[in-house]
Amino acid sequence: MRFLLINHVQNAQQSLRSSRIRSTLTMLGVTIGISSITAILALSGGANKIVGDQIDSLGGNIAVIRPGGTIDPLSNITKNQSNHDYATSTLTEADVTTVKSVPNVQMVAPLMVLSGTIRGDSTAPSGSQIVATTPSLADISNLNMREGQFLDNALKKDSVVIGNQLSINLFGTEASTGRILKLRGDDFTVVGVLKRQNNPYNYNSVDFDNAAIVSFAAGKGLNQNITQIQQINIRTDSVSNLDPTVESIQKAVSVNHKGENDFSVLTGNKISQPTSQLFVTIAGGSTAIAAISLLVGGIGIMNIMLVTVAERTREIGIRKALGASNADITWQFLIESLAISVSGGITGYIFGYIVAFTISSFLTFDPVINWQIAAVALTISLIMGTIFGLYPATRAASKDPVESLYQYN
Amino acid sequence: MSDTKTPPVIKLRNLKKRFGIGDAEHFAINGIDLTIRRGEFIAIMGPSGCGKTTMMNILGLLDRSFDGDYELDGKPVKGMTRRKQARIRSQQIGFVFQSFNLIPRLNLLENVALPLIYKGITKTKRLEIASNMLRNFHLNEREYYMPHQLSGGQVQRVAIARALVNEPSIILADEPTGNLDSRASHIIMEELSNLHKRGNTIIMVTHNPRLTTYASRVITMLDGQIETDNNLAANPPSRRGRKKDSTKTKGKKK
Numbered sequence: 001m002r003f004l005l006i007n008h009v010q011n012a013q014q015s016l017r018s019s020r021i022r023s024t025l026t027m028l029g030v031t032i033g034i035s036s037i038t039a040i041l042a043l044s045g046g047a048n049k050i051v052g053d054q055i056d057s058l059g060g061n062i063a064v065i066r067p068g069g070t071i072d073p074l075s076n077i078t079k080n081q082s083n084h085d086y087a088t089s090t091l092t093e094a095d096v097t098t099v100k101s102v103p104n105v106q107m108v109a110p111l112m113v114l115s116g117t118i119r120g121d122s123t124a125p126s127g128s129q130i131v132a133t134t135p136s137l138a139d140i141s142n143l144n145m146r147e148g149q150f151l152d153n154a155l156k157k158d159s160v161v162i163g164n165q166l167s168i169n170l171f172g173t174e175a176s177t178g179r180i181l182k183l184r185g186d187d188f189t190v191v192g193v194l195k196r197q198n199n200p201y202n203y204n205s206v207d208f209d210n211a212a213i214v215s216f217a218a219g220k221g222l223n224q225n226i227t228q229i230q231q232i233n234i235r236t237d238s239v240s241n242l243d244p245t246v247e248s249i250q251k252a253v254s255v256n257h258k259g260e261n262d263f264s265v266l267t268g269n270k271i272s273q274p275t276s277q278l279f280v281t282i283a284g285g286s287t288a289i290a291a292i293s294l295l296v297g298g299i300g301i302m303n304i305m306l307v308t309v310a311e312r313t314r315e316i317g318i319r320k321a322l323g324a325s326n327a328d329i330t331w332q333f334l335i336e337s338l339a340i341s342v343s344g345g346i347t348g349y350i351f352g353y354i355v356a357f358t359i360s361s362f363l364t365f366d367p368v369i370n371w372q373i374a375a376v377a378l379t380i381s382l383i384m385g386t387i388f389g390l391y392p393a394t395r396a397a398s399k400d401p402v403e404s405l406y407q408y409n
Numbered sequence: 410m411s412d413t414k415t416p417p418v419i420k421l422r423n424l425k426k427r428f429g430i431g432d433a434e435h436f437a438i439n440g441i442d443l444t445i446r447r448g449e450f451i452a453i454m455g456p457s458g459c460g461k462t463t464m465m466n467i468l469g470l471l472d473r474s475f476d477g478d479y480e481l482d483g484k485p486v487k488g489m490t491r492r493k494q495a496r497i498r499s500q501q502i503g504f505v506f507q508s509f510n511l512i513p514r515l516n517l518l519e520n521v522a523l524p525l526i527y528k529g530i531t532k533t534k535r536l537e538i539a540s541n542m543l544r545n546f547h548l549n550e551r552e553y554y555m556p557h558q559l560s561g562g563q564v565q566r567v568a569i570a571r572a573l574v575n576e577p578s579i580i581l582a583d584e585p586t587g588n589l590d591s592r593a594s595h596i597i598m599e600e601l602s603n604l605h606k607r608g609n610t611i612i613m614v615t616h617n618p619r620l621t622t623y624a625s626r627v628i629t630m631l632d633g634q635i636e637t638d639n640n641l642a643a644n645p646p647s648r649r650g651r652k653k654d655s656t657k658t659k660g661k662k663k
Contacts, residue, residue: 007526018514318510321471323499323527323575325492401471405510 029297038352132219148192317404337389345381
């Protein structure tokens with residue numbers, strides 16, 4: 001009996017080949033659904049991986065405080081990431097001071113992201129950001145210099161470190177140390193240019209290639225003396241101290257906030273989650289498309305299978321007369337619908353990666369290729385083939401052999 | 410060839426088949442008692458609508474809903490599961506139909522190999538057996554033809570090859586020559602006759618009285634009952650042409 005399965009597969013191939021256009025069109029629904037799922041998973045996997053890799057490469061002793069309470073994964077999908085331009089942060093300078101005083105905290109770097117015109121020889125494109133921070137950021141976030149130096153406390157307030165790409169955009173060269181640029185109209189002297197990071201999606205939510213980094217005090221000066229801290233990066237003195245330190249930070253900052261849970265201290269993978277929210281939004285949309293096309297595709301499969309069963313009523317009668325049991329007939333048609341859905345799934349998987357790699361050529365990271373995505377694609381197609389093929393198959397099997405045999409078509 | 414010593418293959422007792430309910434109720438088969446022994450070649454004759462095909466379907470285990478008793482190889486058919494019946498169809502019964510009933514999208518070889526699928530034989534082995542079978546019918550050069558590329562007589566020979574490929578003990582032929590001209594009919598009848606000589610049990614329904622000369626026993630049916638039953642082999646009609654009235658059990662339901 002074990003040969004029967006192979007035979008059903010051969011039979012399904014044969015019957016699908018005999019109505020090629022019909023099978024291809026039926027497969028299309030599944031193909032579109034699976035390819036969007038594959039593309040989503042591959043891209044969001046790639047985005048998560050790149051941020052995760054950064055955090056890993058920084059060592060396991062980084063924690064981050066962000067405004068807003070801890071978000072659960074579900075609202076993560078539905079809520080948009082708050083834009084830096086409009087967000088009112090709940091983090092204050094007092095919090096930074098508090099965190100600094102927590103034992104085992106080695107370095108603290110607040111991030112204050114401002115928007116505003118950056119002008120050198122020419123004006124920088126609108127994506128460029130002004131970041132106000134403390135000298136520790138270079139160590140915590142592994143920012144290396146191409147030339148010049150990073151901010152330090154001895155420098156004058158009007159010093160700025162700029163990203164590699166920003167330097168090119170402003171002055172047409174990577175070597176711009178000593179040049180003068182205008183941030184929101186104020187003059188700043190370039191003291192250093194960062195090495196190219198090629199890493200616009202990171203846990204700081206800042207593309208340092210396109211950023212002008214000024215001291216925290218200067219940033220405050222640019223912003224009418226109001227602090228707007230989007231994120232506080234913290235490094236503890238050792239990996240084993242991270243968890244207890246996070247707890248004491250949580251307690252200390254909570255006192256500042258009068259017990260209000262309007263901030264969150266994040267470590268490890270949780271840091272990378274909001275960064276990939278751009279993809280979460282895209283993924284939400286594509287998941288909806290995928291779900292709809294899978295449903296429609298599944299109904300298409302069922303429809304075509306019902307037609308096939310009706311067309312082949314006579315064949316069912318013949319097969320039963322020749323010794324096929326009801327189970328044989330059920331399997332025959334079930335495997336045929338599985339063949340449609342699985343080949344649609346495989347095509348969709350390949351097509352999904354083509355889409356993912358095409359999209360990623362505009363992005364700075366590659367889609368991930370792993371067995372989990374393949375397994376998801378295969379499982380979904382198998383489930384679809386079974387769900388939507390079962391009813392036509394049982395209908396085929398329950399046909400009366402005598403009536404089927406004498407049906408003329 | 411058939412005599413009373415050989416064991417009965419098929420035993421029917423008071424077989425009835427009812428269609429419709431209430432006012433529309435009528436019996437397509439109305440009380441048939443029949444014993445068929447191994448190696449008989451039975452021709453069933455009768456006008457249209459006398460229940461021949463219905464009886465073939467019951468004999469072939471395609472029709473499960475009947476009244477009365479049907480014993481196949483000494484085992485009552487009624488208690489069997491569908492799966493068991495399917496296995497018997499696969500291993501013991503070969504069907505030949507009036508309309509040939511080859512699967513149009515399969516080539517001849519695959520059509521002949523079809524019954525072997527349900528016996529669980531591997532593909533290469535299946536095709537090998539089917540190929541040998543087609544050679545017996547001198548169709549081996551057309552193995553890869555599609556059914557529509559052959560003449561009716563050739564298609565019916567393929568259908569017989571398919572019926573034989575499982576080496577069944579009983580062959581049920583429902584008007585095998587009904588769609589053929591007389592020349593093709595005689596070729597088909599020769600094939601069936603050869604099978605009979607090799608010891609197969611053949612039950613054939615036919616409209617054509619001339620074909621009954623091939624049979625060892627001729628049964629005529631009328632209105633769902635057996636009208637005459639002539640065993641030509643055991644008792645030639647010249648010596649003992651006894652007419653046997655069918656048992657009458659009118660409209661009695663079980």
